[in-house]
Amino acid sequence: xxxxxxxxxxxxxxxxxxxxxxxxxxxxxxxxxxxxxxxxxxxxxxxxxxxxxxxxxxxxxxxxxxxxxxxxxxxxxxxxxxxxxxxxxxxxxxxxxxxxxxxxxxxxxxxxxxxxxxxxxxxxxxxxx
Amino acid sequence: xxxxxxxxxxxxxxxxxxxxxxxxxxxxxxxxxxxxxxxxxxxxxxxxxxxxxxxxxxxxxxxxxxxxxxxxxxxxxxxxxxxxxxxxxxxxxxxxxxxxxxxxxxxxxxxxxxxxxxxxxxxxxxxxxxxxxxxxxxxxxxxxxxxxxxxxxxxxxxxxxxxxxxxxxxxxxxxxxxxxxxxxxxxxxxxxxxxxxxxxxxxxxxxxxxxxxxxxxxxxxxxxxxxxxxxxxxxxxxxxxxxxxxxxxxxxxxxxxxxxxxxxxxxxxxxxxxxxxxxxxxxxxxxxxxxxxxxxxxxxxxxxxxxxxxxxxxxxxxxxxxxxxxxxxxxxxxxxxxxxxxxxxxxxxxxxxxxxxxxxxxxxxxxxxxxxxxxxxxxxxxxxx
Ligand SMILES: [Zn+2]
Numbered sequence: 001x002x003x004x005x006x007x008x009x010x011x012x013x014x015x016x017x018x019x020x021x022x023x024x025x026x027x028x029x030x031x032x033x034x035x036x037x038x039x040x041x042x043x044x045x046x047x048x049x050x051x052x053x054x055x056x057x058x059x060x061x062x063x064x065x066x067x068x069x070x071x072x073x074x075x076x077x078x079x080x081x082x083x084x085x086x087x088x089x090x091x092x093x094x095x096x097x098x099x100x101x102x103x104x105x106x107x108x109x110x111x112x113x114x115x116x117x118x119x120x121x122x123x124x125x126x127x128x129x
Numbered sequence: 130x131x132x133x134x135x136x137x138x139x140x141x142x143x144x145x146x147x148x149x150x151x152x153x154x155x156x157x158x159x160x161x162x163x164x165x166x167x168x169x170x171x172x173x174x175x176x177x178x179x180x181x182x183x184x185x186x187x188x189x190x191x192x193x194x195x196x197x198x199x200x201x202x203x204x205x206x207x208x209x210x211x212x213x214x215x216x217x218x219x220x221x222x223x224x225x226x227x228x229x230x231x232x233x234x235x236x237x238x239x240x241x242x243x244x245x246x247x248x249x250x251x252x253x254x255x256x257x258x259x260x261x262x263x264x265x266x267x268x269x270x271x272x273x274x275x276x277x278x279x280x281x282x283x284x285x286x287x288x289x290x291x292x293x294x295x296x297x298x299x300x301x302x303x304x305x306x307x308x309x310x311x312x313x314x315x316x317x318x319x320x321x322x323x324x325x326x327x328x329x330x331x332x333x334x335x336x337x338x339x340x341x342x343x344x345x346x347x348x349x350x351x352x353x354x355x356x357x358x359x360x361x362x363x364x365x366x367x368x369x370x371x372x373x374x375x376x377x378x379x380x381x382x383x384x385x386x387x388x389x390x391x392x393x394x395x396x397x398x399x400x401x402x403x404x405x406x407x408x409x410x411x412x413x414x415x416x417x418x419x420x421x422x423x424x425x426x427x428x429x430x431x432x433x434x435x436x437x438x439x440x441x442x443x444x445x446x447x448x449x450x451x452x453x454x455x456x457x458x459x460x461x462x463x464x465x466x467x468x469x470x471x472x473x474x475x476x477x478x479x480x481x482x483x484x485x486x487x488x489x490x491x492x493x494x495x496x497x498x499x500x501x502x503x504x505x506x507x508x509x510x511x512x513x514x
Contacts, residue, residue, distance in 0.1 A: 005266065063284075
């Protein structure tokens with residue numbers, strides 16, 4: 001089964017939200033900018049004051065791959081990995097959930113997939129036109 | 130710009146054989162390569178006073194000193210970012226020597242990455258807080274766990290936009306293996322491949338990278354010696370001057386997992402390096418006689434050809450197909466067979482080949498090679514007589 005996410009002090013909020021079924025990003029309080037991957041300081045205004053913003057979960061597929069050899073560690077079958085651009089402009093690596101192969105440009109919507117230790121990660125499913 | 134007599138020069142190169150099972154420790158490979166570089170230059174290893182390697186190298190500076198008998202080290206540094214640091218060592222080596230931090234700088238990289246561990250396999254024991262690995266947090270639980278997977282994911286938008294096919298990539302692999310076939314030091318000496326061989330090689334990462342799109346995993350060691358021109362003139366070899374060496378890492382970019390910045394089409398770090406080199410070295414990468422461009426995976430060649438301005442954006446696949454990279458082409462690529470054909474000592478064996486080309490002693494010698502371009506994505510250097 002899927003390995004648990006590695007968590008660090010500055011990123012735990014993201015994975016904890018996923019475990020609750022919430023899709024979020026780091027938001028800088030003074031300047032309202034969103035950042036992913038999370039980081040301790042806003043690179044624009046250098047504030048340490050952060051909050052957590054809920055995201056729409058709407059995204060577009062920018063790229064996809066499947067790690068064939070070696071197969072993805074911890075998975076029964078190597079999943080389809082996608083790079084998505086979120087509606088809010090952030091990018092993230094995730095997985096494609098679906099029977100068919102993704103196409104670059106496909107519209108997708110977030111869901112959550114469980115991990116071996118009872119946590120969760122965001123994954124994406126195609127939005128039918 | 131330093132005065133001519135203060136300019137940093139590569140005066141010695143050394144390497145072990147490149148194999149799949151060296152049968153000895155990484156520390157020994159490092160020591161052997163350093164000794165060979167010293168013998169090549171005619172420098173007593175005891176006089177080495179500067180050391181530079183990768184942060185990923187397992188050989189400790191103290192142990193290298195213990196084997197070589199170096200009397201006193203005045204300068205050491207270790208560089209981040211995996212194979213991207215191969216040409217970064219030349220950037221740092223040049224400036225450290227020219228600034229007088231040390232007089233005899235040795236750069237080394239030694240690895241048993243085939244027999245002792247598998248460099249291209251998932252590093253599931255990696256700590257997310259260890260150096261150079263925080264990006265793993267955002268890839269590992271999604272099954273993107275190898276360099277090949279990260280590379281393919283980051284190249285997807287580029288390949289899609291310009292309709293780059295597997296055959297386009299295959300032509301690059303064929304070029305490397307053709308050169309390796311006539312280089313006795315290459316692992317794939319005497320073993321050229323055809324485009325059909327490439328097309329029938331198994332998938333490593335769908336839908337982008339086949340086995341023959343990937344560099345090797347090799348055991349071996351490489352070392353390079355740098356000193357100033359005024360000292361170099363008394364040594365055994367023709368001094369190879371470092372005419373310019375530049376590094377550029379732009380905001381929010383990563384090395385191989387470069388997903389978060391830019392348009393995923395242009396290779397912005399390399400563009401910045403090319404622009405700076407045109408000023409400091411006084412010539413563009415394309416104007417040099419040989420291109421030694423880091424080839425971990427075939428798409429990297431397309432991206433860097435464009436980043437370092439050998440051709441326009443989206444034109445690299447045609448640049449390759451038109452034969453420019455052949456040994457008799459306008460800008461020959463890696464006459465040693467590159468990391469795919471010769472061996473993968475994390476990029477360092479491409480630097481020693483660049484030096485041999487300038488000396489005129491390479492197995493596949495480019496006629497009248499006066500200058501060579503060394504590149505590893507975020508770093509580039511131009512060397513010459
Ligand atoms: Zn801010």
